Amino acid sequence: MGETLLCGGLVWQPGLDVESADILIRDGVIAAVGAGTDDSPDAAVIDIPGRLVLPGLVEAHCHLDKTLYGGPWVPHSAGEPLAERIANDRNRRGELGIPDVDRITALLERMVAAGTSYVRSHTDVDPEVGLRGVEAVRAAAARLDGRVTVEQVAFPQHGVLVNPGTAELLEEALKGGVETIGGIDPAGFDRDPVGQLDLIFGLAERYGAGIDIHLHDGGTLGAFEFELIIERTEAAGLGGRVAISHGYALPQIDAAPRERLIERLAAAGVSLVTGAVYDFPVPPVKKLRAAGANVACGHDGIRDLWGPFGSGDMLERAMHLAYRNTFRRDDDIELALEAATHGGARLLGLGAYGIVPGAPADLVVVQAETPAAAVVTRPVRDLVLKNGRVVARDGELVPAS
Amino acid sequence: MGETLLCGGLVWQPGLDVESADILIRDGVIAAVGAGTDDSPDAAVIDIPGRLVLPGLVEAHCHLDKTLYGGPWVPHSAGEPLAERIANDRNRRGELGIPDVDRITALLERMVAAGTSYVRSHTDVDPEVGLRGVEAVRAAAARLDGRVTVEQVAFPQHGVLVNPGTAELLEEALKGGVETIGGIDPAGFDRDPVGQLDLIFGLAERYGAGIDIHLHDGGTLGAFEFELIIERTEAAGLGGRVAISHGYALPQIDAAPRERLIERLAAAGVSLVTGAVYDFPVPPVKKLRAAGANVACGHDGIRDLWGPFGSGDMLERAMHLAYRNTFRRDDDIELALEAATHGGARLLGLGAYGIVPGAPADLVVVQAETPAAAVVTRPVRDLVLKNGRVVARDGELVPAS
Incomplete structure (x- = not known):
């Protein structure tokens, strides 16, 4: 599947302030959080400037x-x-x-x-x-x-x-x-x-x-x-x-x-x-x-x-x-x-989960000012990834290609 | 404002089954419910086939x-x-x-x-x-x-x-x-x-x-x-x-x-x-x-x-x-x-209200199989009328023309 870089999102970890961080995905798994594009020049880049990133x-x-x-x-x-x-x-x-x-x-x-x-x-x-x-x-x-x-x-x-x-x-x-x-x-x-x-x-x-x-x-x-x-x-x-x-x-x-x-x-x-x-x-x-x-x-x-x-x-x-x-x-x-x-x-006893290196790249990208705002406003899901694959976009399922 | 005919909607009255009925609006007021287009050949027609019509x-x-x-x-x-x-x-x-x-x-x-x-x-x-x-x-x-x-x-x-x-x-x-x-x-x-x-x-x-x-x-x-x-x-x-x-x-x-x-x-x-x-x-x-x-x-x-x-x-x-x-x-x-x-x-003590002749034409048109389904699914409002004027369409305000 190669590499994908989610660029410019705000990453949520429970109990912490959101942090601007790029997410590098390699073969469906999160390889790095916070990595710059410099580290992976061949990655396919998806820009999500200022968007909130939640785990699946x-x-x-x-x-x-x-x-x-x-x-x-x-x-x-x-x-x-x-x-x-x-x-x-x-x-x-x-x-x-x-x-x-x-x-x-x-x-x-x-x-x-x-x-x-x-x-x-x-x-x-x-x-x-x-x-x-x-x-x-x-x-x-x-x-x-x-x-x-x-x-x-x-x-x-x-x-x-x-x-x-x-x-x-x-x-x-x-x-x-x-x-x-x-x-x-x-x-x-x-x-x-x-x-x-x-x-x-x-x-x-x-x-x-x-x-x-x-x-x-x-x-x-x-x-x-x-x-x-x-x-x-x-x-x-x-x-x-x-x-x-x-x-x-x-x-x-x-x-x-x-x-x-x-x-x-x-x-x-x-x-x-x-x-x-x-x-x-x-x-x-x-x-x-x-x-x-x-x-x-x-x-x-x-x-x-x-x-x-x-x-x-x-x-x-x-x-x-x-x-x-x-x-x-x-x-x-x-x-x-x-x-x-x-x-x-x-x-569910998922061993690896969340927006951390080593976890499957199961991610949800939304436009919301804070994680709490995402719960209050329930915005359309801009992007949904499962094991690094884009499975939904703009609230709609992405059909098999 | 002339006449408008909402054609083919399903009209809700509390406690009754919805009924297919055209709604004739004259000068911002509901003039008739159930009227056919024949009665008002000059009315501007808005087709809402099978859509549910609720009062404002x-x-x-x-x-x-x-x-x-x-x-x-x-x-x-x-x-x-x-x-x-x-x-x-x-x-x-x-x-x-x-x-x-x-x-x-x-x-x-x-x-x-x-x-x-x-x-x-x-x-x-x-x-x-x-x-x-x-x-x-x-x-x-x-x-x-x-x-x-x-x-x-x-x-x-x-x-x-x-x-x-x-x-x-x-x-x-x-x-x-x-x-x-x-x-x-x-x-x-x-x-x-x-x-x-x-x-x-x-x-x-x-x-x-x-x-x-x-x-x-x-x-x-x-x-x-x-x-x-x-x-x-x-x-x-x-x-x-x-x-x-x-x-x-x-x-x-x-x-x-x-x-x-x-x-x-x-x-x-x-x-x-x-x-x-x-x-x-x-x-x-x-x-x-x-x-x-x-x-x-x-x-x-x-x-x-x-x-x-x-x-x-x-x-x-x-x-x-x-x-x-x-x-x-x-x-x-x-x-x-x-x-x-x-x-x-x-x-509010509104004297005239509802989808009845004589009431202001305050209406909401949605796609829902029943009135209860409208509450459950909260669909986008296809059309909103206030005093007979279309004030919103497809969930968005209609700007002043």
């Missing part, structure tokens, strides 16, 4: 397999209670032809055009749909041909213990290469928190998989499940490979137990993944980060049977996270941007 | 005088406590040259380009700034030359009773033609709810002004102030001319007293105005509308010393309102759109 955005929690994106508008048809929404999802996904590789592809293309380089998708695995969702997401990701990296979580949307056959399919998914195993409300859904968690942690250990558990259970019940997850993470030595998604209990419980729980999340290396969706409780990002706990950010559903919202734009998602945290100061708003970049990278 | 959006609560919009990014510099944010506002507005007619103009232009036809702006009136804010907003509105209608509220941001000289300036503002008088936390800020409210209602009655009171006071204290406002509205016969902005107490109090308060708001004709901003409590829109209480919607601050967020786009604001109400169904999401259109029109 990380969508840390979505459900690609469920999406209706790119198809006709489907008015939401479920009632409010969770049971109704689950039944609606089950009943209508067949009728609507979900999972649909074309729709997943359309959404992934939109994500890439908006600067997303990595996606963690929770894919339904249950006796009804089997592994079709996993295969559909894989097929769509393959169509994107390297423009984005997609990791899947085998997700038991309809419960594990209460849905016979699901555990076997989760195991089959892991055997077949799915990277991460999911779970859902071990108490509220499966009625047996220890039973579900022991099963999930057992499978994760057996197959060397990561863990990412949907935890909507609130208040002290949810907090108890946080503790069970932390205990098992420590016992299994899985620090850094376990995440709790949503985790509504954390913002709901009293301040003193909340602070203890945050300390324990940090010590155990359990990430918290949030979408800041609808009116659901949002974790205290600043307190979590101050304690050293990792926070990542994702859309949750995007235009699916669970709700019509979601754009695939991770700067918009960071806006929601900042907004619901009542962040107003630039350094605070940057914490939301960090969740949508480095926080997601830590969640 | 109504920004029901903003602070034009404070905005830094269109100028360089100003990182937020205040601490979190309200007292610090007020002091920061006071200290820095001089340094930053606020109020600034150019910036207010820039924001109004953005609002028009995004389809806003009417704006209610709460303008600071206090002994320090005097009536300069009122004059600056007037000057900016004049520059817009009829593209948008701006109504002002004389707003005592720094208190009434606790800030000597403010009451006199509020009166001067009303004498000078400001349409509405504001207030702020009669208990929490002025420490004397009856004292502030009696003063404000007295001035409103004397000058025939409307009333719109910022009420952040929460819980039972705020609910008590709701009651004081309702009692005075009924006693003064001001139903339909009084509003409470923010009103965080309403969603905070217990369900039973909340439902009683909603009934009383509806009976008294007191509107509730909400921004659904940050993480602040959001009113239950569906319950309010079901009871017959009016709900309007606005940004609150846009890019100012109180916070950097806000775009001026009322479809985005409706998205926040729908989102925080956990609206997923089309008919629910339309309630947020109604707040950003008809609800605002009722707040």
Whole structure:
């Protein structure tokens, strides 16, 4: 691929002032930051004077397999209670032809055009749909041909213990290469928190998989499940490979137990993944980060049977996270941007990430006066690079040449 | 101005299915909806096949005088406590040259380009700034030359009773033609709810002004102030001319007293105005509308010393309102759109409004499959008309010809 030099941009590193620096890319990898053109006279030069350069955005929690994106508008048809929404999802996904590789592809293309380089998708695995969702997401990701990296979580949307056959399919998914195993409300859904968690942690250990558990259970019940997850993470030595998604209990419980729980999340290396969706409780990002706990950010559903919202734009998602945290100061708003970049990278266990030598050249170039302004204004992505290749320009996907 | 025929659009009326209908505009007023071209052979035809037509959006609560919009990014510099944010506002507005007619103009232009036809702006009136804010907003509105209608509220941001000289300036503002008088936390800020409210209602009655009171006071204290406002509205016969902005107490109090308060708001004709901003409590829109209480919607601050967020786009604001109400169904999401259109029109007491014969031809044309989809996707405004004149096209202001 040779060499490319991004010239004159302002490079963002979390917690630091932006710095004017050229970025030299060699064979898809960042070779130098701050290098002058003199060092590499043969590099193809892309001038981005005064533009802000962010690392590739990380969508840390979505459900690609469920999406209706790119198809006709489907008015939401479920009632409010969770049971109704689950039944609606089950009943209508067949009728609507979900999972649909074309729709997943359309959404992934939109994500890439908006600067997303990595996606963690929770894919339904249950006796009804089997592994079709996993295969559909894989097929769509393959169509994107390297423009984005997609990791899947085998997700038991309809419960594990209460849905016979699901555990076997989760195991089959892991055997077949799915990277991460999911779970859902071990108490509220499966009625047996220890039973579900022991099963999930057992499978994760057996197959060397990561863990990412949907935890909507609130208040002290949810907090108890946080503790069970932390205990098992420590016992299994899985620090850094376990995440709790949503985790509504954390913002709901009293301040003193909340602070203890945050300390324990940090010590155990359990990430918290949030979408800041609808009116659901949002974790205290600043307190979590101050304690050293990792926070990542994702859309949750995007235009699916669970709700019509979601754009695939991770700067918009960071806006929601900042907004619901009542962040107003630039350094605070940057914490939301960090969740949508480095926080997601830590969640995914990406060894090399960011605008540093040795990392893949996954970069987003925008016109924004500060990183916080990028979250507030969500400008068109001027340029998106994945492994050094320009994959989007002016907000549109660059077609294969 | 002659006749214009908008041909082939899908017309939205709250609570109804969209209907394909031509809109005939004569001398800036809607002359007919559903009329065919046959009826008016000389009309200039604008084809908008399959496009959604909404009435002009109504920004029901903003602070034009404070905005830094269109100028360089100003990182937020205040601490979190309200007292610090007020002091920061006071200290820095001089340094930053606020109020600034150019910036207010820039924001109004953005609002028009995004389809806003009417704006209610709460303008600071206090002994320090005097009536300069009122004059600056007037000057900016004049520059817009009829593209948008701006109504002002004389707003005592720094208190009434606790800030000597403010009451006199509020009166001067009303004498000078400001349409509405504001207030702020009669208990929490002025420490004397009856004292502030009696003063404000007295001035409103004397000058025939409307009333719109910022009420952040929460819980039972705020609910008590709701009651004081309702009692005075009924006693003064001001139903339909009084509003409470923010009103965080309403969603905070217990369900039973909340439902009683909603009934009383509806009976008294007191509107509730909400921004659904940050993480602040959001009113239950569906319950309010079901009871017959009016709900309007606005940004609150846009890019100012109180916070950097806000775009001026009322479809985005409706998205926040729908989102925080956990609206997923089309008919629910339309309630947020109604707040950003008809609800605002009722707040402002616009006699003729909407896509009906006799109303000013204030219209927004967008590409969206349903009204709810317009809120979810916030498409570029293809066409914006104010009094029948095309004031914006493809998301950009149409310059004076």
